[in-house]
Amino acid sequence: MKPVSVEHMSIRFGAVTILPDVSFDVAAGECFGLVGESGSGKSTILRCASMLLSIWTGDVTIGGRSVREMPLNERCRTLQMVFQDPYGSLHPRHSIRTVLSEPLKIQGLDDRERRMREALGDVGLPASFLDRYPHQLSGGQRQRVAIARALILEPEVLLLDEPTSALDVSVQAEILNLLVRLREERGFTYIMVSHDLAVIDHMCDRFAVMQSGEIVEVLPREAIKGNEATHPYARELIGASLEYESVV
Amino acid sequence: ETPDNQLVVAFNMNNVLTMDPAAITGGETVQILNNVYDSLVSLDPESKELQPRLAESWEVSDDNRSVTFNLREDAQFASGNPVRAEDVKYSLSRILELNLAQASGLMSRGFSADAIDEQFVVEDEHTFTLNLPQPDDPKLILMYLSQAGVGSIVDKELVQENAQDGDMGRDWLTNNSAGSGAFSLDQWRGNEFVILARNDNFWGEAPEMQRVLMRHLPESQSQRLGLEQGDIDVGFSLAAPDLKGLEDDENIEIRTVPSAGFYYLAVSMKDERFADPKVREALRYLIDYDGINSAIMPYFGVKRQRPINSSAFAALPDPGYELNVEKAKALLEEAGYGDGFETSIRVISTQQFLDSATAIQGTLAQAGIDAEIITGDGGQIYGAMRDRSFDLLVGRGGGGQQPHPDSNLRAIVYNPDNSDDAGLTNYQGWRTSFQDEELNQMIEDALVERDQDTQVQMYEDIQKMIDDKVISIQPFSERVVTAAYQDDVSGIVIDPWVSRFEDVTKDR
Amino acid sequence: MTLNRQHMRGALGQGASILVTLFGLLILTFVIGRIMPTDPVRAIVGEDATQEVYMNVYQELGLDKPMWQQFFLYLRDLATGDFGTSIRTGKPVIQDILHALPATIELATFAIIIGACLGVPLGVMAAVKKDRWQDHVIRVFSLMGHSMPIFWTGMIGLLVFYASLGWVGGSGRMSQFYIGMVPDRTGFLLIDSAVAGQWDVFRSALRHIILPAALLGYSSSAYITRMTRSFMLDQINQEYVTTARVKGLSQRQTIWRHAFANIRVQLVTIVALAYGALLEGAVLIETVFAWPGFGQYLTSSLRIGDMNAVMTCVLIVGLIFITLNIISDILYRVFDPRTR
Amino acid sequence: MTEERPMLDVKNLSVRYRGTDTPAVRDVSFTLGRERLGIVGESGSGKSTVGRALLKLLPTAELTADRMRFEEVDLLTAPERKMLELRGQRMSMILQDPKFSLNPIQRCGLQIAEAYRTHVRCSKGEARAKAIEMLSAVQIRDPERVFDLYPHEVSGGMGQRIMIAMMLLADPGLVIADEPTSALDVTVRLKVLRILDGLVREKGIGLIMISHDLSLVRSFCDRVLIMYAGRVVETLAARDLDNARHPYTQGLLAAQPRIGGSRDELPVLERKDSWLEPAEERP
Amino acid sequence: MTMLDDTSGQTSAPRQTPQALIAARNIAVFLAKAPPSAFGLIVLAVLILSALFAPLLATHDPYVQDLQNTLQAPSAAHFFGTDELGRDIYSRLLYGSRITLTIIGLVSIVVGPIGLFVGTVAGYFGGKVDIVLMRLTDIFLSFPSLILSLAFVAALGPSLNNAIVAISLTAWPPIARLARAETLTFRQADYIAAARLQGASATRIIWRSIVPMCMPSVLIRLTLNMATVILTAAGLGFLGLGAQPPLPEWGAMIATGRRYMIDSWWLVTFPGLAILSVSLAFNLLGDGLRDALDPKQMNRR
């Protein structure tokens, strides 16, 4: 269990500043949500934090250590990410075995067969799935494999980029349950992006509302129900969600 | 149908690079410039006898060391300037001073740019004396001078007018003409066409053709179709099958005449195998002379096994070599190559060459000689020969533009210096690393022999000796040239070295 | 403002990259020119020249200098617009090419018109009728054009239409004896002869151009058809085409007003590239038809190792292609609102 | 249902895409009056296919049905010419994603005007006026300006409204809206839905609303068809949705997390093969 | 032996082979269903068989001349007639298929990897690497392939091998372009990001993740390219710059045969038809392959 802290993260692409200056802290074992309109920079924060993008300034520390200074191997084993689109996050030509054994090979871990079986077991898939290819799996199953891939290196922080938004409600429920269970069992720290406040409410302890690259407000989960936000945009967003749910 | 007063000629201009007589190479350019420039003397197309041209007459001194020419008084250039002895001197010195392609011939006869005033003497306006720098056969020199190129007399005044930076009009003459021939150069576009226009100042009988269009049509088929469709009057570079095809066309006339040079198999004597005369003799019996000449060579060559063109004086008839694999094998056995060996044949990728090489490859194989064929264009194949790095080579050449045995012998046999540094690339003897002092001497002696009969006897001896010594080059065919033309066209001269269009007429 | 500056930067970047490409092109052409095994000197002096004569010309051509110096001189000459003198014709290379190019351009233009007029409608039709027999027929027909060696079709065409049937003219741009009779104004024979009012020559030129142009056109129509088809297929499956159909537009309207309108720019590019590629076909077809154009000039220069001519030809081909690319880039920018 | 003849009457519609073995839609039957019908179901259950089949927009699919009528027209046998008259003018369809559904190189306004000019003989000016009027009807603030914009220059919400304007311009009697809001942010989603709802009410037309969002359908529709694997497993009045009997429908409803709901484990669906049987045949 | 020691190959082989086999069979079945690509398959099969069994199928030695029997029209003794040296054209065509196969085989072997390498590296790294590599590609791309090959062959000297080298030099840029474009689309994919998060090196990502994704379109492109390669080789042969006599290369056969074309049509007709049908076959096959393994559909399946 490690706390995560994002300090003055800032990034620009060409002439456009995507994130002017973002800071927030996540406590060890907490599930922290990121919401906001499309294009507000939620995914970008996760990509910066995981060093998929490296041209940003500022710092991210995990358990007091800066991700920039961590050697590659250590970083991989501290932090993993689950992506939004289950159809795009698995290599279409790699069998699940390849998908899962690859990180083990790279990190030089032995006892691969056992670890792979365990990881699949953790996400509730039978070991026989090892020899399937992504196109033989449903969206939910793919997302489980993606989670298994993140878990297999036994990280401490999981970055979740809209892990369920491409899925049906029925499948979404399975994944959310899985994520909740894993956090309870292993004590991960989550940073989770979603556009669905109901999901945030279900999963997170605190969340940040983002608008055009800036965090306008950080709120506890409880603030959703009564729309206790102060920032106008945050109010509008929560209001709309509440209204949608009630109208609906 | 072509117009009545124009002659449309198809030929291959790939080697036509300039119109400057001092720089030209090859028969095609000679064919063009023969019409534009006059020479002092000319060769009769049929008999190959020397005839007056710009020189009404000439006298050879008793010691064979000088020739005096009396020029026609009425001759004038296309520009209207009269033709004077001064122009003759200028033309010859120009070649030596510019030191371009045509200089080779003069220099090999001892002429040099340093001694112009001694060699070329203007006696008066219409009398010119040529002093030979070394003992020589004036006949041969005259033959040289009969040809466009060395022999072309240019209009000194006009050329000097167009000269820049003392280049003796080199730039200008590349694309323009300053001659006294029956035609003058109207337009030339590289690899496309040459247009000759009638020269109204021509001293001789006015030609019937107002315009001669010489079109670059390298494809034999195109020439044939053009002839069949009446688009073309004369085709000069047709391939055998098309000539054969045209034989059946009653409107088309086909004529074959002897020309200069041979098709031959050359060996490099740098290679120890071929340095062995036994091996060379074996090769002599591994060529299917009759087969090649009947199947491949029609229209291109006729059987000839001696390195002197049959039209030259003193030429002996063929010794009668034949394909004889057994004999060749025995010779190889004697030389220690009973199991044959591996080698290569270089050949340019033109059909009759290639076919001959392939045929020779086949007969060599019968004696166990495994020859790989290496093809390329002229630069590559003859380039290797000039670098003296080849095994076998099927090629064409060997002088003969002058119907004099010396022309052939010097090109094929003669080699005064066999060192690599000598760079005597103009001698095939040097290229094949063949050197025989005895033969060299005999060639030199024969040339300067003043008595006609003795000279003939000496050349015959040389031919016999060549037969015994088995030189590095074995001709299998003598070059002939063939042209096809509409049968209402007459007065065409086929051999490019002596061809002129001034007598061409069309009777429709 | 920012947009403008960005555009400026884009233009500058593109300019720089074109320069780099050009420089690479120069190096490439120079290398090609220098490593040619054909000996230009030998071509000039002939087989029987002596060593002395040979060296004389060798030095005149500057071949005795070190390679880098030659390259430097080459660049310097280029900078002053001097492409050198052809060994073969003794004229400035650029002048030769300017003579040869119009012949090729005339042929290529004629061909591309035929190709585009044939290729575009066929391509659209094949896309619309995908997987039906029309599609199969069109595809096979056009692939045939892409699969036949152009020199072979040229020969067969000459044999059938000129030799046997006599419908068209044979080798060359016009009947041989018309050569040199039309004053050279633009170099485009059809235009020159029309301007000079020499209708005989015009007719003859037309009879001669039609066969090679048709064959070249057919082979480039193959490429155009195929690209049109695949562009159209991409578009036909787009949602906006469905939108148009939902609006009640007929198939024809949907295809031409919506789908086809969207591929126009791409098509222009394709046609431009096909036009450039005709140069390639020209090398072969000009050999077969004795067409005195650029391709012939290039091949005959190659044959005798006329370095300056070869280098300039290669350079010009490269330049033509770069220009075509730039033009199509610009077209994209101009016509596609998304890139503005 | 009302005694008047339903506007749309479909019996046992099946659609099979060429090159696939199993039909994407199997034996779907329903009728539609002047009401709002929702079609829900998970992804790939065949919702869009039904919508497109009604307009005969599926050139690569085989379509069979016992009956498929739209008012007096038999859609099954109607020739393409007849369909051209119907499409756009009497029935139209709002496609899912405005990003892809608008022609990228044509100005939005022209595309709207084109829809009008296809069916009504009029001058360009009139069509333009009509289009601008429609744009303001869908609450676009500066319709004159938007008319001249290219699709990539408008936001998702605006694009969706342009689509709506285009499809409602010729006053169709039946509108099929295929997930009209799923590509939009929550904040714009409601606005667009309201506009659509308003227009439909005003003009009194039949609406088929395709969506995967049960709650949305519940609040915007009168009746709901639940689709599963190409079949209709249940048909309900929207207000009875909570009393759905089919376990699939029930499961879908329960699996949705709710704001302020419990944080207990969410119930998940256990799929059963028997669901593939039509709902009526189950006890 | 060494091969058997490779345990990873061993464990994965039994599992993956069926998959690959099934895929290959599916593709073959798919191709065989459409008439045009079926035709392509048949022609190719004929080509490969005739190359393999040329010695058995040939009625004559392709190199042996018979100067007594030149330019014979097609007959029972010589199915396609004889050429100007009396060689049997049918047998020469059969042996020529070996040359054709060699050319396209070698060119593809050279061009595929080079193109893939340049394209994926440029696409994956982007930035300066991309600019440099793409400029290089542009330079080569700014020539029509025949003209560039011509120049190269002229520079290297005419021979079959040099023709192959020259064609390869001109054939890789389009592949590189394609591979780069594909890489650019895959580079953004989440599975690449995931691989990076697992600490995979750039080499590993390119080799294990990107290359397999580019493979289908590169293969399609290569197949389509083969038609062009055949034509370019034939064109070089035609201009006398390709395979050198007496090799029975089809283009060279046409080039020599053309001198006899008016009277002996069979000299150019049969090699021409051979080139036509083989390059047509590759074109049809490439088109068919595109339909069979359209990369655009792959992600969705």
Ligand SMILES: Nc1ncnc2c1ncn2[C@@H]1O[C@H](COP(=O)(O)OP(=O)(O)OP(=O)(O)O)[C@@H](O)[C@H]1O
């Ligand atoms: N590689 C890139 N180059 C340029 N701009 C980029 C790049 N990646 C993202 N952006 C821009 O950065 C902004 C933020 O993108 P980001 O993907 O982080 O948004 P998001 O909040 O995750 O949105 P969504 O909810 O749609 O996923 C967007 O405007 C996007 O266009």
Ligand SMILES: Nc1ncnc2c1ncn2[C@@H]1O[C@H](COP(=O)(O)OP(=O)(O)OP(=O)(O)O)[C@@H](O)[C@H]1O
């Ligand atoms: N053009 C097509 N060709 C072949 N199969 C198709 C085609 N379009 C759709 N399908 C298949 O038909 C089935 C139903 O598709 P449809 O688009 O109707 O689903 P949907 O319910 O609208 O799903 P979503 O909510 O994802 O839009 C799916 O299995 C899909 O894969």
Ligand SMILES: [Mg+2]
């Ligand atoms: Mg995102």
Ligand SMILES: [Mg+2]
């Ligand atoms: Mg859908």
Ligand code: NI
């Ligand atoms: Ni092509």
